[in-house]
Amino acid sequence: MTATPLLLANARVIDPARDLDAPGAVLLVDGRIAAAGPEALNQGAPEGTEILDVEGAVVAPGLVDMGVTVGEPGAEHRETLASASLAAAAGGVTTIVTAPGTDPAIDDPALVDFVLRRARDTACVRVHPMAALTKGLQGTEMSEIGLLKEAGAVAFSNGSRSITHAGIMRRLMTYARDFDALVVHHTEDPDLTGAGVLNEGLNASWKGLPAAPREAEIIMLERDLRLVALTGARYHAAALSCADSAEAIRAAKRAGRDVTAAISINHLTLNENDIGPYRTFFKMAPPLRTEDERQAMVAALADGTLDVIVSNHDPQDVETKRLPFAEAADGAIGLETLLAAGLRLVHSGDIALSRLLAAMTCNPARRLGLDVGTLAPGAPGDVVVFDPDRPWIVDKQAIRSRAKNTPFEDARFTGRVLHTIVAGRRLAT
Numbered sequence: 001m002t003a004t005p006l007l008l009a010n011a012r013v014i015d016p017a018r019d020l021d022a023p024g025a026v027l028l029v030d031g032r033i034a035a036a037g038p039e040a041l042n043q044g045a046p047e048g049t050e051i052l053d054v055e056g057a058v059v060a061p062g063l064v065d066m067g068v069t070v071g072e073p074g075a076e077h078r079e080t081l082a083s084a085s086l087a088a089a090a091g092g093v094t095t096i097v098t099a100p101g102t103d104p105a106i107d108d109p110a111l112v113d114f115v116l117r118r119a120r121d122t123a124c125v126r127v128h129p130m131a132a133l134t135k136g137l138q139g140t141e142m143s144e145i146g147l148l149k150e151a152g153a154v155a156f157s158n159g160s161r162s163i164t165h166a167g168i169m170r171r172l173m174t175y176a177r178d179f180d181a182l183v184v185h186h187t188e189d190p191d192l193t194g195a196g197v198l199n200e201g202l203n204a205s206w207k208g209l210p211a212a213p214r215e216a217e218i219i220m221l222e223r224d225l226r227l228v229a230l231t232g233a234r235y236h237a238a239a240l241s242c243a244d245s246a247e248a249i250r251a252a253k254r255a256g257r258d259v260t261a262a263i264s265i266n267h268l269t270l271n272e273n274d275i276g277p278y279r280t281f282f283k284m285a286p287p288l289r290t291e292d293e294r295q296a297m298v299a300a301l302a303d304g305t306l307d308v309i310v311s312n313h314d315p316q317d318v319e320t321k322r323l324p325f326a327e328a329a330d331g332a333i334g335l336e337t338l339l340a341a342g343l344r345l346v347h348s349g350d351i352a353l354s355r356l357l358a359a360m361t362c363n364p365a366r367r368l369g370l371d372v373g374t375l376a377p378g379a380p381g382d383v384v385v386f387d388p389d390r391p392w393i394v395d396k397q398a399i400r401s402r403a404k405n406t407p408f409e410d411a412r413f414t415g416r417v418l419h420t421i422v423a424g425r426r427l428a429t
């Protein structure tokens with residue numbers, strides 16, 4: 001059924017893909033953007049168009065989150081594609097890219113097809129799967145990259161498991177290059193990390209917990225960047241957290257390598273002190289770093305070294321989180337709070353709003369080769385409407401995700417999503 005034409009009037013229209021930030025309107029017709037910006041009101045609208053006065057709110061492309069873990073298949077009690085999409089809609093995310101670390105791992109074309117069919121039947125936002133780089137994410141046997149891409153995988157990752165064997169990683173990058181496939185890698189050397197659960201430093205010593213050195217991330221990243229230079233692969237660092245990692249990406253870009261990098265919203269807005277008295281909802285991989293590291297990563301986002309912000313949405317249930325800190329699982333949910341948490345950086349003056357939105361819209365879309373993330377005429381009608389100044393408090397009971405392991409429980413945010421629109425249709429937020 002075709003969506004009714006919709007005009008979002010009296011808006012502040014921001015489209016980082018077109019360097020647009022101006023008062024105006026956005027017109028959606030047949031599920032696509034018909035016009036967006038100051039000129040949108042001048043060309044008229046089809047008969048029967050629904051007019052929604054957004055009263056000065058920001059209208060921007062729907063967010064694209066390429067860092068989402070979903071429990072389906074295998075762990076539906078944590079999250080399904082349906083529940084993840086409801087959480088996404090609540091947070092203004094209109095496209096999610098799912099990690100392959102399910103049970104079984106997404107390492108077969110039939111499983112890529114399963115995710116796409118389940119998403120088509122149950123999800124209210126767009127869903128694109130990443131496929132596994134290696135069979136079963138074991139890091140030893142390569143997956144069929146060509147067949148998986150043909151089945152619909154938009155990128156290739158080994159989930160939260162880094163590939164430690166440099167020879168295998170070199171072959172993977174070579175094959176990926178031949179199929180023009182994007183390699184997305186979590187850079188954390190498990191041998192250096194060991195049993196570490198906190199950032200190595202005084203905080204870990206005071207808490208008496210095993211620590212993970214930042215070098216575990218930096219060494220793995222620098223190895224990967226050497227292999228990118230050797231193979232010519234397209235490479236994306238999944239979630240960085242250290243100033244030296246940002247410097248390595250900066251150098252690789254200066255050298256002309258086809259590399260990009262992401263950071264989680266948690267590592268941009270939280271530091272190791274937020275863990276407090278062993279609060280497991282703040283246990284993540286990589287671990288939260290020092291305030292100096294956090295500020296360095298915010299600066300790297302501002303200067304364009306870091307390209308993408310992800311939620312690192314990783315739902316965990318009570319059985320895996322309500323444990324002593326060292327035994328609890330890593331991960332936090334984040335789809336519903338991604339934009340609101342990011343706006344903290346805008347309100348503090350660290351990041352311009354257009355830069356923040358670019359890292360959540362056009363940058364990930366371009367890297368993945370998706371036609372979303374922009375309000376250009378003809379683009380899919382995926383839009384977020386939000387009031388950047390509206391205060392609200394995160395209520396655990398109102399979280400749409402099946403899991404409730406948010407580090408922002410009871411957090412006070414300024415900036416709330418008012419409407420999320422996918423293919424011209426308004427979703428419940």
